[in-house]
Amino acid sequence: xxxxxxxxxxIVSKGSLEGVYPGLIMANGAxxxxxxxxxxxxxxxxxxxxxxxxxxxxxxxxxxxGLHFATMLGGLPGMSAVMTHFMDRKMAQLDIPPIPxxxxxxxxSGAGLYACKASVDLFGLDRDxxxxxxxxxxxxxxxxxxxxxxxxxxx
Amino acid sequence: xxxxxLAGAEVALDDEGFFCDPHQWSEAMAAEIAAGEGITSxxxxxxxxxxxxxxxxxxxxxxxxxxALSKASGVPIKELYQLFPKGPAKLAAKIxxxxxxxxxx
Numbered sequence: 001x002x003x004x005x006x007x008x009x010x011i012v013s014k015g016s017l018e019g020v021y022p023g024l025i026m027a028n029g030a031x032x033x034x035x036x037x038x039x040x041x042x043x044x045x046x047x048x049x050x051x052x053x054x055x056x057x058x059x060x061x062x063x064x065x066g067l068h069f070a071t072m073l074g075g076l077p078g079m080s081a082v083m084t085h086f087m088d089r090k091m092a093q094l095d096i097p098p099i100p101x102x103x104x105x106x107x108x109s110g111a112g113l114y115a116c117k118a119s120v121d122l123f124g125l126d127r128d129x130x131x132x133x134x135x136x137x138x139x140x141x142x143x144x145x146x147x148x149x150x151x152x153x154x155x
Numbered sequence: 156x157x158x159x160x161l162a163g164a165e166v167a168l169d170d171e172g173f174f175c176d177p178h179q180w181s182e183a184m185a186a187e188i189a190a191g192e193g194i195t196s197x198x199x200x201x202x203x204x205x206x207x208x209x210x211x212x213x214x215x216x217x218x219x220x221x222x223a224l225s226k227a228s229g230v231p232i233k234e235l236y237q238l239f240p241k242g243p244a245k246l247a248a249k250i251x252x253x254x255x256x257x258x259x260x
Contacts, residue, residue, distance in 0.1 A: 025259055032221050034241030095222065096260055105222065108232040 007036040007150025009143070014155070015044025016060040017087060017099075023155040024048075024102050031109040036150065039106065040143050042116035046123065049115060049130045054100045059083040100131075107133035112146065114138050161187050173248065173255050177212065180252025188250045192241065197250075201238055204230055205251045208244075212253040220244050220258035 008030045012023040023039065030037040047053040061067060061074035061083050073079060088098065097105060107113055115130055115137045127137055138146070156175060158167050162183035167175040172191075174180055185205060189197055197205070207228040212218045221244045225232045235243035244256045 028221075029259060031236070032242045032244055034245065094260075097222065105232050109221070109236050 005030075005035055005151055007038075007147075008153055009038040009040060009147035009150055010153045010155060011040045011042060011143075012045035012048060012155055013043045015047040015057065017057050017084060018059060018064075018066075019155070020045065020048045020057055020099060021096075021102075023153070024099070024106060026153055026155070027111050028102070028106050028109065031106065031111055037106075037109075037111040038114065038143075038146055039103075039111060040114045040116060040138075040146075042119045046115060046119055046125065046130075048099055048103060049113060049134050050125070051129060051131055054103070054131065055098075057084075057099050059087055103131065104133060114143065114146070116140070116143075171255065174252040177253050180209075184252065185250050188252075192246055192249065194239070194246075194250075198238075200230070200234070201250075204228055204235065204238060204243070204247050208247045208251040209253060212248075212251070218244065218248040218251075218253045218256040220256050220260055222260050223258075 008026065010023045010026050012020055014020060023045075027037045027039050041049050047057060058080045059067070061069060061080045062071055064074070067074070067083070091098075096102075103113070113134045115134055117137050117139045120126065120137050127134070156167055156169055158165055160166070162181060164179070164181070164184075166179045166184070169175055186197055189201070194201070204224070208218055208224070211227065219227065221232065221235065224230075224244050224247070225235055239246040248254065248256055
């Protein structure tokens with residue numbers, strides 16, 4: 001198969017549960033098919049690799065038409081936590097790992113994990129705020145260098 | 156679908172090189188298939204995974220994905236990727252003569 005994809009570099013820019021998972025599934029799936037994979041976390045996506053926050057990623061219950069949930073209800077205190085808990089349970093039933101475990105698994109499979117320097121500066125973070133699996137904090141130019149020759153997926 | 160000879164016997168493979176009929180597989184073929192995938196020698200650890208893959212297919216009718224393979228066989232993900240660099244579930248299934256595992260995780 002001469003036009004098979006050899007490498008993917010996936011950008012994770014969102015910090016919600018439904019915003020983080022697609023990128024992780026793409027990266028894990030790529031490694032399982034023998035492709036090289038990179039994950040680049042930017043903006044709120046940094047939460048997924050942030051030590052203090054990666055266990056607390058929530059479902060967005062307001063302004064999320066795909067959830068088919070009344071906005072007034074979605075804004076009530078605790079709604080996001082309830083929805084997140086519900087989703088977590090459903091995913092556990094399907095053996096989809098929680099975000100911290102999933103990211104560790106993806107790193108173990110040999111994918112490269114990177115944090116976006118601009119976002120790190122913007123949020124006043126540094127290397128120590130992130131999980132040890134993060135290879136480096138890089139600029140957009142460095143990301144393009146890493147991604148060269150492969151496909152780029154923005155999530 | 157193509158017909159090839161492995162370990163002196165004729166086998167039918169699909170477009171991706173997976174066995175159309177797992178019953179045609181024999182242990183002697185594993186080394187040849189592995190060599191074709193760039194794995195020059197099969198260690199005991201490789202065999203542990205291959206045997207496990209085959210067993211899971213026979214028990215459940217389907218080969219497990221990487222995560223299920225790791226959990227049930229006890230071989231950690233990191234090691235699985237070291238043993239089978241280009242996708243452990245895919246490769247181990249091919250070498251074990253079972254169909255490609257399906258799944259998104």
